[in-house]
Amino acid sequence: MTTTLITNLTEVFTADAAHTVIKDAAILLEDEKIAWIGSAAQAPAADTVIDAGYRAALPGWVDSHSHLVFAGDRSAEFVARMAGQDYAAGGIAVTTAATRATSDYDLTRLLMGRAAEALAGGTTYLETKTGYGLDVEEEARHARIASTVVDKVTFLGAHLVPAGMDAQEYTDLVCGEMLERVRPYVQFADVFCERGAFNEAQSRQVLAAAHQAGLGLRVHGNQLGPGPGTQLAVEFGAASVDHVNYLDDADVTALAGSWESWDPATRTGAAGTVATCLPACDLSTRQPLAPGRELIDAGVQIALASNCNPGTSYTSSMAFCVATAVLQMRLTIEEAITAATYGGALALGVQDLVGSLEVGKRADIQLLNAPAVAHLAYRPGMNLSGPVFRAGALVVGKL
Ligand SMILES: N=CN[C@@H](CCC(=O)O)C(=O)O
Numbered sequence: 001m002t003t004t005l006i007t008n009l010t011e012v013f014t015a016d017a018a019h020t021v022i023k024d025a026a027i028l029l030e031d032e033k034i035a036w037i038g039s040a041a042q043a044p045a046a047d048t049v050i051d052a053g054y055r056a057a058l059p060g061w062v063d064s065h066s067h068l069v070f071a072g073d074r075s076a077e078f079v080a081r082m083a084g085q086d087y088a089a090g091g092i093a094v095t096t097a098a099t100r101a102t103s104d105y106d107l108t109r110l111l112m113g114r115a116a117e118a119l120a121g122g123t124t125y126l127e128t129k130t131g132y133g134l135d136v137e138e139e140a141r142h143a144r145i146a147s148t149v150v151d152k153v154t155f156l157g158a159h160l161v162p163a164g165m166d167a168q169e170y171t172d173l174v175c176g177e178m179l180e181r182v183r184p185y186v187q188f189a190d191v192f193c194e195r196g197a198f199n200e201a202q203s204r205q206v207l208a209a210a211h212q213a214g215l216g217l218r219v220h221g222n223q224l225g226p227g228p229g230t231q232l233a234v235e236f237g238a239a240s241v242d243h244v245n246y247l248d249d250a251d252v253t254a255l256a257g258s259w260e261s262w263d264p265a266t267r268t269g270a271a272g273t274v275a276t277c278l279p280a281c282d283l284s285t286r287q288p289l290a291p292g293r294e295l296i297d298a299g300v301q302i303a304l305a306s307n308c309n310p311g312t313s314y315t316s317s318m319a320f321c322v323a324t325a326v327l328q329m330r331l332t333i334e335e336a337i338t339a340a341t342y343g344g345a346l347a348l349g350v351q352d353l354v355g356s357l358e359v360g361k362r363a364d365i366q367l368l369n370a371p372a373v374a375h376l377a378y379r380p381g382m383n384l385s386g387p388v389f390r391a392g393a394l395v396v397g398k399l
Pocket residue numbers: 067089091092095192220223281307309310311312313
């Protein structure tokens with residue numbers, strides 16, 4: 001066993017249940033795990049001592065929603081949107097055409113580049129989805145490639161009905177042969193339950209088949225208008241419902257109800273459906289920001305994620321999401337960081353492994369080139385990303 005002490009930290013934001021902040025702190029690592037956190041003055045001896053240079057530390061981001069397996073460019077669509085055109089699900093087809101025409105080698109290289117970009121920004125745990133393949137061979141190929149690069153893979157065959165195909169026929173394919181082929185590579189399945197994508201009956205069919213196949217569930221819900229997505233997610237016990245821009249009182253009540261057996265003070269009990277807010281996407285599509293403040297106040301556990309994809313949110317910057325959540329969604333800095341770390345872990349079911357800095361957890365730690373984590377929102381748009389540790393190893397930057 002090797003011990004490493006990271007010391008001279010101005011503050012450590014742990015993202016534990018009490019949002020504990022330790023000033024003038026140090027963190028002891030034993031191999032890949034956190035063994036001790038406390039005041040630097042009381043730090044135990046270690047084999048190696050690393051001087052953090054009076055930076056603040058926080059957990060690595062857990063980005064629980066992205067679509068990184070893609071090729072091609074949709075900047076023209078973005079330009080048109082900024083000129084007043086509405087976002088429509090149909091844009092997905094443009095990426096599908098470009099991605100289908102890209103080799104395994106190039107697609108892997110593109111995905112690895114995006115994952116490296118996220119890591120450099122402090123993301124130490126990453127989920128990504130399929131959903132630009134939209135036929136059996138391509139969805140299986142994208143799932144296989146994703147499984148070699150990211151931590152969790154979500155099957156999103158139910159992203160868009162491909163041109164020329166009947167919606168019911170395609171839904172049957174997603175729930176049958178496609179699901180079977182992607183199954184070895186994925187842990188979750190998702191459905192884009194929205195006008196222009198999959199309706200309630202089709203979404204139900206997808207969720208039921210994925211559940212039957214033993215997958216965790218997620219739903220893209222209530223992104224472009226009111227709809228059944230959120231309530232379906234709760235009904236099926238989905239790990240998360242993502243977007244949640246257009247919620248009514250019944251949706252919020254259903255989400256809150258799913259957390260009734262969860263004790264937020266001890267973070268124990270039965271987890272409900274995490275509401276994942278995607279503020280970078282909301283800005284890029286000019287949708288109303290998800291009601292993160294109201295959801296937290298109602299007792300719902302929320303996550304913040306990048307939704308990095310070429311259509312609606314071409315950024316993997318979790319720091320940008322955190323700053324937006326504080327400045328525009330009225331979250332406190334502690335709530336926003338916790339949603340982007342522990343909340344993401346909860347949405348992926350890995351909260352015992354990552355998402356907070358606590359003894360026994362994996363040492364996924366990002367340092368900020370700033371003395372306090374508040375700088376993430378206080379200095380929006382500035383690149384404050386410093387050295388990053390993943391599983392106890394320094395993987396970004398030098399110290
Ligand atoms: N809403 C559905 N899917 C993606 C966008 C996909 C695209 O436009 O390429 C999203 O999460 O925003």
